Amino acid sequence: MDSVSLLSDMDGVNLKTKQKRTAGQKHGDLRIELLREGLALLDTQGVEGVTIRAVARNTGVAHSAPANHFPTKQALLTAIAAVVFANLADLTVKAITGLSDKPEQAIQAFAETCFQFAFDTPNRYQLLWQRQLIDQDDPVIAKEMERVYSALLSLLRQDHANHRVDIETDAIAIWSMIHGYISMRLDGNLVAAKDTVTNLPRHKAILLSLIDGIYHRDS
Amino acid sequence: MDSVSLLSDMDGVNLKTKQKRTAGQKHGDLRIELLREGLALLDTQGVEGVTIRAVARNTGVAHSAPANHFPTKQALLTAIAAVVFANLADLTVKAITGLSDKPEQAIQAFAETCFQFAFDTPNRYQLLWQRQLIDQDDPVIAKEMERVYSALLSLLRQDHANHRVDIETDAIAIWSMIHGYISMRLDGNLVAAKDTVTNLPRHKAILLSLIDGIYHRDS
């Protein structure tokens, strides 16, 4: 779960090979340090704590230094979200690899990965879906979102036996269930959802069985 | 769908009977006007546009006047959310009344009401679940949230024929599906969800049939 290593191949820029500094660059890799600090603030204080000035302060640069790498706050949050999204995409894709001949297990693994990611790093998960904070049309965001989505789609497509008519809607239904439960829980809604220890395993079990039901339904 | 009328009996204060002004009160019903203006800003500019100073400006009072009625911004947003939540609770309860002997239809009506409310007034719906903006432990919020939740629960409890073992989890699953799809759509996620006109009716139909499946499942 080393998010730092993920930073290195984000945005199509391989920072490992970028050893030379560009003109005027006094700081080593300010862009990546800002992202790292932004992730730290996100984890510890939530998205409210991720301010341009705080990120700059914790990195030890002037308050306007980030502007050279992220023209606006939305750009900074979008870049952070891109890292997080890539992380989630990697995890889900990894979870279902090798299970291509067992679609049911693969879907369970997909859902389980989402649950784990969301409950391990709730602030990261929540950032991904805040439309007013990040640029959802950002190409990297779109790409990584598509990776997660198509991972789920591919599982449904493999179901040759079933005469499935509307794969996309099935995927949306499955994802609605997963995402809905996670959102509800992270937002602290529903009285029954407050007791995490005893309820979470039971809820997860039922949700997984319901998802399996969606998968096996004959439309 | 007159939200203004709803303002009158919120927070246990019946403002209709409160004709006399209290000491020092120069403005007619500033508290209610602030709420009304807050709702207007929420609808037109989203939650980001709801600032204490903007609400005060549009109401024609000093920037610090709202502090007498809402000590903090979270209190203002919480009061707005309480109005919205009460509205949603009223709509859902109203939608299922008279359908107590037809649980399937009632659940469909419940879901349909949530869909309609969310797509008619997306900013209001989204405000309800922003934990970091509103005080989820507010008694009015909790009460109205409970009203929505117990409305759904009552429908599942009426199903005497079915040997349902875990009503709460079924309710959570149904609500996860509804809330998950709505959130996904309002956040603009998933490529397939972008074409509203053609996809929304189809998605809704399938989701409703899936919800029906949850209702009829034998645990």
Added chain:
DNA sequence: CTCAATAAACTGACACTGTCCATTTTAACG
């Protein structure tokens, strides 16, 4: 090696926000 070019980083400023404070205004009541 020298030095202009250039991108990065810095300092300063502006408008805006939420919140606190002291002050003034206003309506109700003895």
Added chain:
DNA sequence: CGTTAAAATGGACAGTGTCAGTTTATTGAG
């Protein structure tokens, strides 16, 4: 009518995002 207490005011403060002008450091050409 005067007292009183709540409401509303204006000012101030720290914090924010963003913009502008300036300085600095690195690069690469002469």
